[in-house]
Amino acid sequence: MVKVTLTVNNVKYELDVPPLERLIDTLRYRLGFTSVKEGCGRGECGSCIVLVNGNPVHSCLALTSRLDGAEITTLEGLAPAGKMHAIQVAYIEARGVQCGFCTPSFIMVTKALLDRVSDPDDKTIREWHSSVLCRCGSYPYYFEAVKRAAKYLKEGKVYFDEREVREKYHLKVLAR
Amino acid sequence: MSKPDYVEIVEEVFYKYKDKKTEEFKYLGKNVVRWDAIAKITGQPIFTADLLKLVKNPVFVYSVRTKYAHAKVKGVDYSDALKYPGVLAVFTAKDVPGINDVGYVIPDQPLLADRKVRYIGDTVALVVAESLENAREAGELVQVDYEPLKVYLDPLEIIDPETLEEKPHELIHDERGTDILTRYKIRVGDVEKAFKEAAVVVENKYETPFQEHAYIEPEAAIAIPEPDGGVTIYAKTQCPFDTRKAVANVLGLPFNMVRVIAPALGGGFGGAEDVGNEIAAKVALVATRLKRPAALIHTREESIIGHTKRHRTISWYRHAAARDGTLLAVEAKVILDKGAYASLGPFVAWRAVVHSTGPYKVRNAKVDVVAVYTNKIPGGAFRGFGNPQVTFPVERQMDLLAEELGMDPVELRLKNVLRNGDRTVHGQLLDHGVGAEEVIKKAVELSGWYEKRRLYASLTGPVRRGIGIAIFYHGNSIGAEGADYSSASVIIQRDGSIIFRTGLTDMGQGAIQGLINILAEVLGVPPNYIKVEAADTAATPDAGPTVASRSTAMGGNATLVAAYKLRQRLNKLAAELLGCGSPDDVVIEAPKVYCKDDPSHAITWRELVEQAFWKGVPLQEFGFYRAPPAEWDEETGTGAPYFTYTYGAIVSDVEVDLETGVVRVKEATTVYDIGRVINRTGAELHAIGGYIQGMGYALMEDLYYDSEGRLMNNNLSTYHIPTARDVPEKFNVYFVEAGYYHAPFGAKGLGEPSIVAIAPSIANAVVNALRSKQANKLVNKHPLTPDYVYGLIKKAGVKP
Numbered sequence: 022m023v024k025v026t027l028t029v030n031n032v033k034y035e036l037d038v039p040p041l042e043r044l045i046d047t048l049r050y051r052l053g054f055t056s057v058k059e060g061c062g063r064g065e066c067g068s069c070i071v072l073v074n075g076n077p078v079h080s081c082l083a084l085t086s087r088l089d090g091a092e093i094t095t096l097e098g099l100a101p102a103g104k105m106h107a108i109q110v111a112y113i114e115a116r117g118v119q120c121g122f123c124t125p126s127f128i129m130v131t132k133a134l135l136d137r138v139s140d141p142d143d144k145t146i147r148e149w150h151s152s153v154l155c156r157c158g159s160y161p162y163y164f165e166a167v168k169r170a171a172k173y174l175k176e177g178k179v180y181f182d183e184r185e186v187r188e189k190y191h192l193k194v195l196a197r
Numbered sequence: 198m199s200k201p202d203y204v205e206i207v208e209e210v211f212y213k214y215k216d217k218k219t220e221e222f223k224y225l226g227k228n229v230v231r232w233d234a235i236a237k238i239t240g241q242p243i244f245t246a247d248l249l250k251l252v253k254n255p256v257f258v259y260s261v262r263t264k265y266a267h268a269k270v271k272g273v274d275y276s277d278a279l280k281y282p283g284v285l286a287v288f289t290a291k292d293v294p295g296i297n298d299v300g301y302v303i304p305d306q307p308l309l310a311d312r313k314v315r316y317i318g319d320t321v322a323l324v325v326a327e328s329l330e331n332a333r334e335a336g337e338l339v340q341v342d343y344e345p346l347k348v349y350l351d352p353l354e355i356i357d358p359e360t361l362e363e364k365p366h367e368l369i370h371d372e373r374g375t376d377i378l379t380r381y382k383i384r385v386g387d388v389e390k391a392f393k394e395a396a397v398v399v400e401n402k403y404e405t406p407f408q409e410h411a412y413i414e415p416e417a418a419i420a421i422p423e424p425d426g427g428v429t430i431y432a433k434t435q436c437p438f439d440t441r442k443a444v445a446n447v448l449g450l451p452f453n454m455v456r457v458i459a460p461a462l463g464g465g466f467g468g469a470e471d472v473g474n475e476i477a478a479k480v481a482l483v484a485t486r487l488k489r490p491a492a493l494i495h496t497r498e499e500s501i502i503g504h505t506k507r508h509r510t511i512s513w514y515r516h517a518a519a520r521d522g523t524l525l526a527v528e529a530k531v532i533l534d535k536g537a538y539a540s541l542g543p544f545v546a547w548r549a550v551v552h553s554t555g556p557y558k559v560r561n562a563k564v565d566v567v568a569v570y571t572n573k574i575p576g577g578a579f580r581g582f583g584n585p586q587v588t589f590p591v592e593r594q595m596d597l598l599a600e601e602l603g604m605d606p607v608e609l610r611l612k613n614v615l616r617n618g619d620r621t622v623h624g625q626l627l628d629h630g631v632g633a634e635e636v637i638k639k640a641v642e643l644s645g646w647y648e649k650r651r652l653y654a655s656l657t658g659p660v661r662r663g664i665g666i667a668i669f670y671h672g673n674s675i676g677a678e679g680a681d682y683s684s685a686s687v688i689i690q691r692d693g694s695i696i697f698r699t700g701l702t703d704m705g706q707g708a709i710q711g712l713i714n715i716l717a718e719v720l721g722v723p724p725n726y727i728k729v730e731a732a733d734t735a736a737t738p739d740a741g742p743t744v745a746s747r748s749t750a751m752g753g754n755a756t757l758v759a760a761y762k763l764r765q766r767l768n769k770l771a772a773e774l775l776g777c778g779s780p781d782d783v784v785i786e787a788p789k790v791y792c793k794d795d796p797s798h799a800i801t802w803r804e805l806v807e808q809a810f811w812k813g814v815p816l817q818e819f820g821f822y823r824a825p826p827a828e829w830d831e832e833t834g835t836g837a838p839y840f841t842y843t844y845g846a847i848v849s850d851v852e853v854d855l856e857t858g859v860v861r862v863k864e865a866t867t868v869y870d871i872g873r874v875i876n877r878t879g880a881e882l883h884a885i886g887g888y889i890q891g892m893g894y895a896l897m898e899d900l901y902y903d904s905e906g907r908l909m910n911n912n913l914s915t916y917h918i919p920t921a922r923d924v925p926e927k928f929n930v931y932f933v934e935a936g937y938y939h940a941p942f943g944a945k946g947l948g949e950p951s952i953v954a955i956a957p958s959i960a961n962a963v964v965n966a967l968r969s970k971q972a973n974k975l976v977n978k979h980p981l982t983p984d985y986v987y988g989l990i991k992k993a994g995v996k997p
Contacts, residue, residue, distance in 0.1 A: 027519075055247040056240020058463070060413045061497040068413055090899045096240035111236045113230055116878045119886065120705025121237030122463030123245065150921035154409050154913065156464050157705050158886025160924045190230040193534040194723040 023086035029054070030098025036085070044080040044088065045069045048095060055157040056096035056125040060154070067153035071095050077133040077152065084130055096125040104180040107131055111170035115161020126153045131167050140171055141169065203758045203822050204939070209577075210719075210757060211938045212892070217876050219934060220243065221641035223786075224717040224724060224876040225942060231702065231710045232729055233461065243461040245433050246494050247416035255419070255490040256285055260333035260485050260503065261322040261339045263314035264589045266350075266906025267369060267570040268343040269590040271309055273322055277338040283331035285487060287339065288323040299475050300441075301577070301859075303371060304536040307479050307582070307976045308447055314343070315369050316537035316572050317907055318502040320424055325483050327496065346905045352534045352569035361530065362398045369537065369570045376570040378535050381550035381698030383834030385622055386561030391526035399597040404512065404958070404978035407534075408507035408579055412704075414463020415500040418476040419492045420484035427454030428481045429735075434473025435465045435702055436742040441734045442483045443474035455481070456735040465704030467578030470744065471540050472504035505577025506900065508545060508568075509534040510586040517561075517595045522604050526561035526621075527554045532585060533576060534566040540577035542568045544678045547829075549583030551623070553836045555612040556670035557590035558635050559622040564834065572906045578744060580887070584953045585894065586670055591975065592957035596964060600973055605650070606666055606961065607641055614668065616887035623829075625837040625992050630935025630943070632870025633844040643929040644848035644866040650835030653965065654965030654980035659997040660864070661853045663966025667957035668846045671950040672839025672938075674747035674824055681824035683751040684738040687716060687759045688711055689816040693787070693803040695720075695727045700740040702732045702753045706883070706948050711876035712756045715941050719760035720767075722802060738819065746843065746946025749875055750821060753941035759820030771805055772815050825939055841937045843950040844870040847888070847958040851927075853966040855997050858987025860963055861924045862892055870933040872945035883951040884930040891955025893919045896977050969993045 029052060038047060048054045048071065057080055062067035064079040071080050072094040075084065100106040108131050118124055129163065134141055134149045139164040141149070147165050174178075200208075214817040219226035230557045236243050242250060249255065263270075275287040290297050290311040300306040310319045322339050326332035347367045349355055355366055355376050369376050392398060418432035427450060434440040437457040445455045457477060459487060462469055476493050483491035490750050495503060518524050531549060535542050550566040568576075599606040615621065617631045634702065641647070675681050685699040703709045709729055717724045730737055740752055768780035777792035779782055784793050787802035809816055828836035851863040869876040869886045876881050898915045901909045936943020963981055964973045972993040978985075 025754060046897055050250070054240070054412070055242040055244075055250060058244070058414070058888045059246075060415065061913045063497075063912060063914055066497075067895055091488050096238075113234050116228060116230055118231065118234045118237050118884070119882055120412070120414070120462060120464045121233070122412075123843075124237050125240045128238065132246075133283045139397055147921045154411075154413060154918060156413055156466070156890065156918060156919060157882070158387070158889030158919070160889065161880065161885060161928065162882070164921070188725070191232065191235050191725055193723070 025085060025089040027088060027091055027196045029094055030095060032169045033052040038085045039088045042085045044083040044085050050081060054095045055096050058122055058125065065165055067126050069125055070129050070153065072129055072133060074135060075133065100180055103183050105183045106177050106180060107173035107187050108170040110181050110186060111173060112166045115166035115169055117159040117166060118155035119159050123153050127130045127163050131170060133185050134167065134172055134175060139175065141167065206755050206758050207822065207941065210761065211936065211943055214942055217938060222718055223946045224714045225919065226877050227713065228807045228878045229724060231707050231878065232713055239505045244414055244463050245419060245431050245460050248419060248431055248460060249492055252283065252419060252490045252492065255492045256325050256327065256483065257329040257332045258479055258491050259324045259329065259336050260320040261324060261336045262480065263310065263317060263319045264983040265314055265343050265345050265789050266317045267346040267349045268314050269346065270312055270314060270321065271342040271344055274340040275322055275484045278335040281331065281335035281338060282944045283327040284324060284335045285327065286325045288482060288657060293447055293805055294640060298539060299521055301446065301471050301540050302543050302989050303539045305373065305626060308475065316574055318574055320593050321637045323479055323483065336692050344860060350571055350573060350902055350906055352571055354758040356528065356534065356567060357530060361565055366799055368979050369572060374727065378539050378570055379546050381547055381551060381566045381834065383553065383562045383564040383622060384454050384819025385833065385835065386560045387498050388526045388563040391561040392517045395525050396520040397598065399601055399603045400515040401594065401597065401974060401977050403769065403967050405586045406980055408898050409900065409916055410464065410466045410468030410500055410579060411913065412464025412466060412468060412917065414722055415495040416476050416504065418480045419490060420480035422488050424486045425454065426630050426933045427456065428485050429456040429458065430477045430481055431460055432473050432477040433462055433469050434459050434475065434477060435462065435469040435704055435744065437702065437734050438700055438739045439742055440474045440477045444478050447478040448481055448485060459702045459732040462515050462702060462704035466580045466759055467744065468504050468583065469704060470578050475688045486647055491851050491978055492823045493549040497541045497913060498911045500573065500672065501916065502908060505540045505575045506717050507579035508576030508586065512589045512590050514594050516598055518598055522609050524557055524559055524613045527559050528579060529553055529564045531566045532567065534573065535568045536575035537570065538575040540575045542576055545576065545578065546584040547678065548672065549587050550834060551586045552584045552670065554622045556615050556668055556733060556844060556902060558615060558619055562622050571900060574908065580949045581744065581952045582675055582949060584669065585956060588667065588669045588953050592954060593960060596961045597973055600970060607637065607646060610637055610668055623838060624835045629934045629937050630872060631844065632933040633668065633670065634849055635848040636844050636868040636870050639931050639933060640666065640846035640848045640866050640868040643868065644850065647759065649850065654968065654993060659855045660666050661855060661966040662851070662852045663853060663957050663962040663964065665961025665965050666676050666846060667954040667961060668992065669954040670842040670844050671746065671953055672947045673843060674751050674839065675827040677827035678841040680749065681741065681753040681985060682822065683740045683963060684819065684821045685712065685740060685755040685759055686738055686817065686819045687798045689920060690762065691805045691806065691810055693726065695722065697727050698730045699752055699888035700732050700737045701748050702743045707876065707879040708752065708948065710879055712751040714754050715753050715756050718758045720763055720788040724786065744751060746948040747952060750822060750940045750946050753875065753944055754822035755820040757820065757941040758822055759818040763818045764812050767805060768811065770809055770812065774800060776806060799949050827875040840939060841945055843945045843947060845950055845954060847954045849958040849962040851959060851962040851966060853963055853986065855990055855995060858990060859984035860896055860981050862959060863927045864927040866929040868931045868933065869947055869950060870935050871947050872936045872940055873934050873943040874932050875942065875944045878946055881930055881933060883947045885928050889919050891952040892959065894922065895956035895959040897982060899980050967993065967995050971997050
């Protein structure tokens with residue numbers, strides 16, 4: 022067993038893990054972050070992408086024991102409690118979500134992209150998005166989501182109130 | 198004879214709104230955010246494997262699969278596996294308490310191989326351990342005594358393509374006495390005479406590849422034993438009611454002791470039909486025996502080996518035409534490479550024969566479709582279900598014919614396409630909205646067909662451009678395959694919020710949103726009042742399988758019937774409360790309810806619901822709908838196979854690099870007649886997503902086997918699907934709305950149709966780019982991989 026300290030979504034975890042435990046298993050099964058999906062186990066589909074020290078990483082190809090001291094962000098940690106990140110809102114509004122299995126990774130890749138390039142062009146978006154596979158074929162909608170998110174962030178709108186977003190787009194609490 | 202009330206309701210609503218433009222509805226046909234989007238963009242545990250975190254103390258199930266594609270199983274020794282750390286049990290065929298079979302249409306597929314294995318993927322034993330790793334490792338220790346048999350990978354080793362007779366061989370299904378699964382035919386008119394009189398005859402051999410669904414979520418199932426001896430199963434399945442039946446058979450339990458819940462599916466495309474039954478039966482067997490929750494999670498390799506594929510086909514087509522382009526006859530033979538088990542093959546083959554002459558007026562036809570077993574992964578359901586496999590040859594033939602006749606491909610299609618009042622090749626009268634001509638004309642206009650045809654003909658250099666068209670029709674729902682019914686329930690809660698239940702599943706396709714839109718439109722409430730319950734055999738009504746592009750039309754009809762009845766009751770009550778002249782004058786625009794001549798005097802939706810509660814007006818309704826009967830004559834291939842058809846025209850604009858053989862789609866135009874747009878967002882996502890999936894089928898996807906029957910490309914690193922970089926730069930999407938009176942507001946399905954004609958449109962565009970008569974004949978199979986295209990460029994002598 023190897024002792025590692027990880028900060029996941031701003032919370033510190035001190036863990037004893039087998040040397041060959043994959044980061045995806047640590048995040049998904051040990052810590053319960055279900056947004057991290059396993060689609061192929063060999064870094065092809067991109068469904069397991071998380072941010073490690075701000076960089077997009079296939080968590081199925083990373084060993085937890087090698088990541089002592091790392092800062093990790095999964096989709097669950099993109100916004101503080103009660104808030105939704107502008108990128109998430111942009112993905113809702115672009116209406117491209119179908120089965121939704123790949124969507125968490127597209128959002129994380131978008132975060133990494135927009136952290137580096139505030140106003141990416143089409144070619145750059147396609148290159149970054151080619152790291153995640155979507156079989157429903159939502160790609161063009163996700164390109165649009167990136168542009169929408171870039172616009173929100175430029176306007177300084179980083180977080181949205183979760184309840185407001187929910188009521189606008191989903192289930193409503195009915196007034197008397 | 199009077200019609201059932203549900204038929205009358207659907208017809209009444211159709212005719213009432215027939216002439217109302219879609220944009221004038223409040224919720225129908227609008228772009229909306231789907232009901233489950235927020236759960237999905239926040240990473241909630243909604244998929245089956247996610248739910249494992251809610252299950253305490255599960256055991257893990259691993260399937261030990263055969264290493265031989267065709268062999269007798271003489272014995273299984275798992276004593277070493279049982280000694281492996283953490284292993285709790287090993288189960289084989291003898292441990293199945295009920296019927297050891299999970300065949301979907303016919304009982305030809307054991308859950309656990311008993312005396313024989315028929316493809317590399319058959320499960321021989323289940324190893325159960327405290328962890329998945331231990332179960333897998335112990336699986337290596339299971340010793341199976343095999344007697345290898347000759348492996349058949351090519352259906353032409355089993356069937357003579359000339360006579361279509363079975364050749365003598367070592368039977369794969371010796372228990373059936375034949376390896377011909379099924380034969381279908383069409384015999385209409387006088388084909389011989391038509392060919393004799395024809396001015397032009399074109400013929401060619403065609404091949405279409407296997408296709409893997411490659412849904413990004415690999416299969417998973419979790420079973421929880423119930424105190425009454427029953428079992429609850431969460432599984433990746435498109436059809437929970439079919440899964441329940443399969444599990445009940447395997448366990449020997451009555452249906453009501455087996456509860457199947459289908460959580461969100463990370464894609465299905467038809468692939469999650471059989472395998473859902475199989476994995477559910479495996480975990481249910483283990484959970485009921487060990488009295489502990491049991492989980493099974495496939496790796497990608499297990500997923501690709503363990504679920505069905507789109508059937509590969511080999512076909513021979515002959516078309517005869519008059520000098521003016523009128524089609525005189527079609528003669529065809531189509532062989533489906535069935536793989537090891539029937540799965541849904543009989544239905545796939547039937548859909549193939551029905552669509553085998555395309556959406557054209559054909560008076561003389563002789564078609565044979567034969568499904569032949571081989572030792573490969575079984576072919577089964579995949580979006581399109583037999584239709585893409587015949588539309589490819591038909592639409593390639595039309596372009597061969599156009600060239601022979603010196604006609605534009607569009608003109609040839611317009612000359613022969615089915616129109617309102619025509620009869621299909623089966624003799625079915627098309628007595629309602631046939632949008633085929635309109636979809637062609639619209640696709641031509643949006644794609645800039647004539648300008649591009651002219652422009653591209655003059656391009657020189659190593660990079661060529663080409664534009665191609667393909668059209669198709671696609672029968673909606675399951676037709677003469679079986680009983681075609683649907684149901685839904687709507688329960689208005691006391692606070693005015695609504696619970697909606699249907700046994701149809703969401704695998705990402707979003708058809709449920711269409712049902713929400715119908716419910717919202719009819720009741721007059723916003724969609725965000727409505728909560729959808731997941732498909733659950735113990736809670737949601739059986740709505741038939743979620744297949745065959747039937748959810749919007751068939752599920753929509755059931756939803757419409759329930760909503761209509763509720764609305765009638767609420768209108769009557771509101772008219773009394775508000776003093777409206779007639780119940781028909783009540784306007785519900787929740788939260789406001791008023792008489793149409795006095796909007797200022799209103800009550801709220803919630804008040805109306807409260808009054809209904811106190812006055813005993815029922816706030817729940819069940820909607821049922823049964824499709825009009827379908828007819829099929831096995832001897833002639835005539836009748837009315839489907840109650841209605843979706844029509845479509847696809848134009849692909851491609852770039853072909855003559856020096857590398859690489860084909861890229863630059864622009865795609867997809868136009869579909871779907872009767873009425875119910876869920877615009879979903880429809881557009883299909884028009885685009887279906888294109889992208891079809892582009893993979895056209896350009897890059899196929900399965901490769903070694904000589905022993907082992908699949909060589911069993912992960913996404915070797916089975917390539919389109920990525921963001923492959924997506925065309927531009928899409929033109931348009932919907933024609935030629936409504937159908939037996940469907941909700943006239944709507945027809947689009948799930949499967951959206952992939953049917955993509956491959957031939959791309960192939961036709963490639964031929965157009967190559968500008969070579971020889972290439973026209975050589976482009977007779979796909980995928981159009983760079984090496985294949987490069988080879989045919991050389992063979993045809995196309996020079997930059």
